[in-house]
Amino acid sequence: MVKKIFSWLISPLGWISLLILALIVFSGIIWGINLTQITPEQPIEFPHDRHISFGIQCLYCHQGASRGPVAGLPTQTKCWGCHQQLGITKTSVLLKPLVQAIEKNEPIQWIPVATVPDFVKFNHRPHIAASLNCEACHGDLSKLTIYENPQILNMGWCLDCHVEKAGDDYEKLVKLTDCGTCHY
Ligand code: HEC
Numbered sequence: 001m002v003k004k005i006f007s008w009l010i011s012p013l014g015w016i017s018l019l020i021l022a023l024i025v026f027s028g029i030i031w032g033i034n035l036t037q038i039t040p041e042q043p044i045e046f047p048h049d050r051h052i053s054f055g056i057q058c059l060y061c062h063q064g065a066s067r068g069p070v071a072g073l074p075t076q077t078k079c080w081g082c083h084q085q086l087g088i089t090k091t092s093v094l095l096k097p098l099v100q101a102i103e104k105n106e107p108i109q110w111i112p113v114a115t116v117p118d119f120v121k122f123n124h125r126p127h128i129a130a131s132l133n134c135e136a137c138h139g140d141l142s143k144l145t146i147y148e149n150p151q152i153l154n155m156g157w158c159l160d161c162h163v164e165k166a167g168d169d170y171e172k173l174v175k176l177t178d179c180g181t182c183h184y
Pocket residue numbers: 044045046047050051054056074075076078079080082083086088092093094095098
């Protein structure tokens with residue numbers, strides 16, 4: 001039996017099948033990775049570009065970023081504070097879900113896109129304190145509507161920047177590449 005399988009495997013048909021199987025597994029892995037960080041459909045097509053060109057600062061809506069781990073999303077009350085005064089709010093189809101959320105007093109269910117797994121310790125504060133701007137990690141949002149990650153937020157990406165920023169400072173390099181710095 002084993003011999004039969006083996007002789008099939010070394011026959012052209014056998015190894016072609018193996019190659020196809022390997023390709024299927026490989027593309028499955030790539031697809032899986034993509035799926036976890038793909039841009040989902042959001043409850044409101046929120047245009048970052050137009051709010052930024054209107055002059056609203058990132059920290060006005062994502063206040064936590066300079067203070068702690070989580071940047072946070074604005075509540076609908078914050079949206080409403082501005083939008084109830086705007087004519088566009090009455091006429092816009094895009095803003096209907098916001099009006100409904102206010103009327104029903106139900107929070108808007110935004111779907112997270114910028115996320116790392118739970119076993120990773122990420123904190124915004126030291127990064128903002130080291131004078132990195134939001135664009136360094138989140139890309140140029142003045143050209144985007146709904147948020148998309150400009151790159152996959154994986155370990156290689158964190159480490160590349162940590163090694164670069166540590167430069168010749170050996171102590172810093174050790175700290176910024178230590179497993180315990182980013183993992184529990
Ligand atoms: C400080 C004021 C301000 C805040 C806060 C604000 N917006 Fe806006 N928003 C605007 C302005 C001004 C426009 C119109 C921009 C333009 O004309 O290009 C706009 C446009 C929009 C549009 C596009 C409407 C259309 O039909 O084109 C959507 C959707 C929207 N806002 C959603 C939101 C949501 C959701 C929030 C809260 C997370 C929010 N806005 C918070 C000022 C604000």
